[in-house]
Amino acid sequence: MNPTALSMFISALGLGTTITLSSHHWLLAWAGLEINTLAIIPLMASKHHPRAIEATTKYFLTQAAAAALILFASIYNAWLSGEWATIAPMNPLSTSLLSIALTMKLGLAPFHFWMPDVIQGLTLNTGLILSTWQKLAPISLLYMISPNLNTPLILILATLSALVGGWGGLNQTQLRKIMAYSSIAHLGWMTITLMTQPKLTLFALAIYLISTSLMFLTFNHLSTTKISMLATSWIKNPFLASLTPLSLLSLGGLPPLSGFMPKWFILTELTKQSTIVIATVMTLASLLSLYFYLRLSYSLALTISPNFLNSSSLWRMKTNLSPFIPLTFILSSLLLPISPSLINLF
8 A cells, every 4th residue: 555545544543533532522423433434444455355355345334334323323312302412411222322333333242243254354454453443432432421321231242242252262263363252352341340430441441452462463473364373483483482372361361461450350340249140251251262362372382383404494584573562562461560550540
């Protein structure tokens, strides 16, 4: 893609998200979401490959349906109450429709069907944008309307997302699909405490963004898109091959890594709210996710592909390692000791 066009689309992505984050009017929030969607579509279709075009079409149709539902719900609420403000009290029907539309944009179950196929058809860099940056605007709107949310509906969607995200990733061999199901599972953890402790949602979102960015950047640097290709990681970069399993276990929520913090705080909050059954289901669902993270870790750390002794190891050659990889690795692995201070920040 032309660098000028690329910079224009990336700037439009930032503009759309900024408009949504700073808006107090539903029409402006809807306009920001639309700018976001229209800006990423050329990036998705830039490969000119049938799978990329298919992924772009699926993404556009899903996002258009969700945007139409947001517009309808906001107009209906304004017709009843005369208020367009995002922080104003809303009637139950509008709140339910907005919740469904925003969860459709995010990819929560049962509105998740588009997400694995879409991310599978994209490059790793575009998949990184779709899995991280594109979550900010919809989840900020959910955060704004959190006092008005239908609690049973959100609890059902969040629990179902954690289960579907863990169960769906078990039999996958494509790394992009595994990261898509990982995203679905983490979105369930983020939204489960949206009504009672929205600050925990922001905290879980921050840890998710760091860990997911690290995994996409690592896979992109190693040029791997399948589990079977992870066995060549030791030849390409032994440093990344030895440290990436820690990042995967952090995504799974194992202590003493950073990914343990949000899950521990969320389970504590669910216990305080006397939702023991939901906390138990979420814990069991995280074990499903942990299985395929361990599967990836095994392929990275304990599997080496056949290599001829007289061949040159790629790690001996100069490789341009992104500076974001060491930074995100530190943040995704070593934040547990300062977790109380981080919670106070949020």
